[in-house]
Amino acid sequence: MQEHAKFKQQVKAIYRLMAGLFGLFIVAAIGILLLVSNPDWTRKKATEVESEYVAIPEVDDFDKIENGIHVRTGLIEADGLMTVVNNCTNCHSAKLVTQNRMNAERWIATIKWMQETQNLWDLGKNEEIIVNYLVTNYPAKKKGRREVLSNIEWYDLED
Ligand code: HEC
Known part of the structure; x- marks a missing residue:
C-alpha cells in the first residue's frame, strides 16, 4: 500500500x-x-500637451483707452485717433509718427513721400483727418535752440 x-x-x-x-x-x-x-499598453499615457495658446486680448481690450491714451499704440485719444491707428501704425511704430512733430504742410509732404517711396496707400479723405489729428495733438515743438543773439555790446580784448 x-x-x-x-x-x-x-x-x-x-x-x-x-x-x-x-x-x-x-x-x-x-x-x-x-x-x-x-x-503601447505598458507605456505611460502621454500627458495632454498643454496648448500653447496665448490669450489674445478681448476685442474690447484691443483698442483700450486708458487715461486718454490708446494703450496699444500710445497715441493720444482724440478725433481721428482710429484713422491714424488704422493707417499709420501698420508699417512702423506709432512712435515714429509721434516723435516727428511737424506742421500740416510737412505732414502732407511726409505722407506724399511715403506714398511715393514706401507703398503707402492713397488716404483719400482720411489724409485730412490724419493731418488734423497730428497737428492738433502733436504740434510742432517750439524751437529747441535759442534765438541768435542780437543787440550785444561787443568789447575789444586788450592784449
Ligand atoms: C505702407 C507702409 C507705411 C504706412 C502705412 C505708413 N508709413 Fe510712415 N513710413 C514708412 C516707411 C517704410 C518709413 C521709413 C522708415 C524708416 O526710415 O525706418 C516711414 C517713415 C515715416 C516717418 C519718418 C519720416 C522721416 O522723415 O524720417 C514718419 C513721420 C511717418 N512715416 C509717418 C507716418 C504716418 C503719419 C502714417 C499714416 C498716414 C504712416 N507713416 C503710414 C512706411 C509707412
Missing part, C-alpha cells in the same frame, strides 16, 4: 506542476495578446 500512496503523491505533485505551468502559460498568453493588440 505504501507504494500506492507514494505513487499517488507523485501524481499529485506532477499535477500541481502542470497546473502551475498551465497558469503561467495563460498569464503569458494574455500578456502577449495584450501587447500584440495594443503595443
Whole structure:
C-alpha cells in the first residue's frame, strides 16, 4: 500500500506542476495578446500637451483707452485717433509718427513721400483727418535752440 500512496503523491505533485505551468502559460498568453493588440499598453499615457495658446486680448481690450491714451499704440485719444491707428501704425511704430512733430504742410509732404517711396496707400479723405489729428495733438515743438543773439555790446580784448 505504501507504494500506492507514494505513487499517488507523485501524481499529485506532477499535477500541481502542470497546473502551475498551465497558469503561467495563460498569464503569458494574455500578456502577449495584450501587447500584440495594443503595443503601447505598458507605456505611460502621454500627458495632454498643454496648448500653447496665448490669450489674445478681448476685442474690447484691443483698442483700450486708458487715461486718454490708446494703450496699444500710445497715441493720444482724440478725433481721428482710429484713422491714424488704422493707417499709420501698420508699417512702423506709432512712435515714429509721434516723435516727428511737424506742421500740416510737412505732414502732407511726409505722407506724399511715403506714398511715393514706401507703398503707402492713397488716404483719400482720411489724409485730412490724419493731418488734423497730428497737428492738433502733436504740434510742432517750439524751437529747441535759442534765438541768435542780437543787440550785444561787443568789447575789444586788450592784449
Ligand atoms: C505702407 C507702409 C507705411 C504706412 C502705412 C505708413 N508709413 Fe510712415 N513710413 C514708412 C516707411 C517704410 C518709413 C521709413 C522708415 C524708416 O526710415 O525706418 C516711414 C517713415 C515715416 C516717418 C519718418 C519720416 C522721416 O522723415 O524720417 C514718419 C513721420 C511717418 N512715416 C509717418 C507716418 C504716418 C503719419 C502714417 C499714416 C498716414 C504712416 N507713416 C503710414 C512706411 C509707412
